[in-house]
Amino acid sequence: MQTNTTIAIIGATGSMGSAISKSLSNGNFNLLLCASDQTKLQSLLGEIKTSNPSAQAEAMDCFKEASWEADIIILAVPYQAEKEVAGKILEVANQKIVISIANPLNVTYDGLVTSPDTSAAEELQKLLPNSTIVKAFNTTFAADFAQPVIDGKQVDAFVAGDDAEAVDTVAELVTTAGLNPIIAGSLKESRTLENMQLLLIKLGIKYNYNWLAGWKILHN
Structure with a gap:
């Protein structure tokens, strides 16, 4: 990856968006943090600058402008908001990597609203046909970014x-x-990844993981 890559994080003040923003602020990136609530956005920026004064991060309130300036766009928004955001950035996201972190959960967190033959990421690819959609960060909870090692093992993503x-x-x-990144395969595998997080959420509720849990592949 080129140095000083510019990354727009849309939905930066949400639980996942802020966790991703804080984690990536430790890298050599220019971060453009976008959210509708500017008060929360300035608070997030202050937290980042306090923990890492050399972090290259800027608060922005325009999704389209940030996406135009970015090399990579992270949509840290719920599945239900992806269509609206995609419409705003369609013209400026051409030939850019757009990361889908969304899980298309229903309101009771016990199923997905997408049909079995598609995924949130594949739906986003249809909305942004000239962008390169990559599924990532959807199988981890926000707390995992602050504590990526659980029970002595690094969480897989x-x-x-x-x-x-x-x-x-x-x-x-x-x-x-x-x-720890694990390349799962083609974008079609995002169907499995979204179901994996649905299962982890259901297990977390059942066994009271307190939103700190992650997947780990053990092998020799």
Whole structure:
């Protein structure tokens, strides 16, 4: 990845967006943090600057402008908001990597609203046909970014996409965030990844993981 890559994080003040923003602020990136609530956005920026004074981060209130300036765009928004955001950035996201972190959960967190033959990431690819969609960060909870080692094991984070170079680039972001990247395969594998997080959420509710849990592949 080129140095000083510019990354727009749309939805930066949400639980996942802020966790990703804080983690990536430790890398050599220019971060453009976007959210509708400017008060929360300035608070997030202050936290980042306090913990890492050399962090290159800027608060922005225009999704389109930030996406135009960015090399990589992270949509840290719920599935229900992706269509609206995609419409705003369609013209400026051409030929850029767009990361989908969304899980298309229903309101009771016990199922997905997408049909089995698609995924949130694949739906986003249809909305942004000239962008390169990569699925990442959807199999981890926000708390995992602050504590990426659980029970002595580094949390795995899965990456899926159809463009090998883009997938490798996003895997580097995962590493910077403190997680262990595992390349799962093509964008179609995002169907499995979204179901994996649904299962982890259901298990977390059942066994009271307190939103600190992650997947780990053990092998020899």
